[in-house]
Amino acid sequence: xxxxxxxxxxxxxxxxxxxxxxxxxxxxxxxxxxxxxxxxxxxxxxxxxxxxxxxxxxxxxxxxxxxxxxxxxxxxxxxxxxxxxxxxxxxxxxxxxxxxxxxxxxx
Amino acid sequence: xxxxxxxxxxxxxxxxxxxxxxxxxxxxxxxxxxxxxxxxxxxxxxxxxxxxxxxxxxxxxxxxxxxxxxxxxxxxxxxxxxxxxxxxxxxxxxxxxxxxxxxxxxxxxxxxxxxxxxxxx
Numbered sequence: 210x211x212x213x214x215x216x217x218x219x220x221x222x223x224x225x226x227x228x229x230x231x232x233x234x235x236x237x238x239x240x241x242x243x244x245x246x247x248x249x250x251x252x253x254x255x256x257x258x259x260x261x262x263x264x265x266x267x268x269x270x271x272x273x274x275x276x277x278x279x280x281x282x283x284x285x286x287x288x289x290x291x292x293x294x295x296x297x298x299x300x301x302x303x304x305x306x307x308x309x310x311x312x313x314x315x316x
Numbered sequence: 317x318x319x320x321x322x323x324x325x326x327x328x329x330x331x332x333x334x335x336x337x338x339x340x341x342x343x344x345x346x347x348x349x350x351x352x353x354x355x356x357x358x359x360x361x362x363x364x365x366x367x368x369x370x371x372x373x374x375x376x377x378x379x380x381x382x383x384x385x386x387x388x389x390x391x392x393x394x395x396x397x398x399x400x401x402x403x404x405x406x407x408x409x410x411x412x413x414x415x416x417x418x419x420x421x422x423x424x425x426x427x428x429x430x431x432x433x434x435x436x437x
Contacts, residue, residue, distance in 0.1 A: 241422075243423045251429075252411055255423070255424060255425045258423045258425075298361070298423070304375075304377050304378075307360055308360075
């Protein structure tokens with residue numbers, strides 16, 4: 210199985226800050242990486258797919274990039290409603306696997 | 317509006333069975349692959365099982381292979397997960413999730429609200 214090592218596990222930032230989360234895959238991959246946002250008590254919500262494609266309806270402050278083993282998720286200007294846990298996920302190889310999550314809090 | 321509504325969760329003893337259902341609406345259910353993904357409360361996400369649009373292909377995580385069976389009824393816009401020989405480690409929220417395509421690509425663009433399965437004596 211491909212392991213997705215996500216960092217940091219938690220992050221505290223101020224409104225307006227640029228926030229970056231990384232995922233490192235245990236082996237070289239194509240760009241089959243998604244990023245999800247999960248708010249407390251809710252289901253995950255797809256934000257980014259194929260490493261850099263923004264899902265329809267998702268604000269443009271969210272973006273993704275990367276290739277090979279290193280993938281990055283960025284919020285360009287943190288908003289209060291972005292408080293959530295974020296997960297990366299690879300679907301390059303079966304089984305699809307998720308990172309352990311990054312809990313984002315407002316400073 | 318795409319909606320996925322799970323049902324059938326609850327408390328069950330180890331070794332017993334449970335069947336989850338997912339009612340889909342707001343989209344052409346028979347044109348998408350579907351999945352079950354689970355999450356231990358307060359923990360991370362684990363893909364469980366997938367089924368193609370026409371039930372032609374199914375797949376399972378190793379941890380549930382031989383115990384769980386995924387199925388769908390396109391006439392009823394419904395997805396199912398039959399869970400047998402349940403173990404304590406199967407305790408989790410189970411989410412029904414839609415794939416982006418007809419054949420599983422394993423990127424999930426819509427999720428249900430989840431159904432909690434608790435396996436305990």
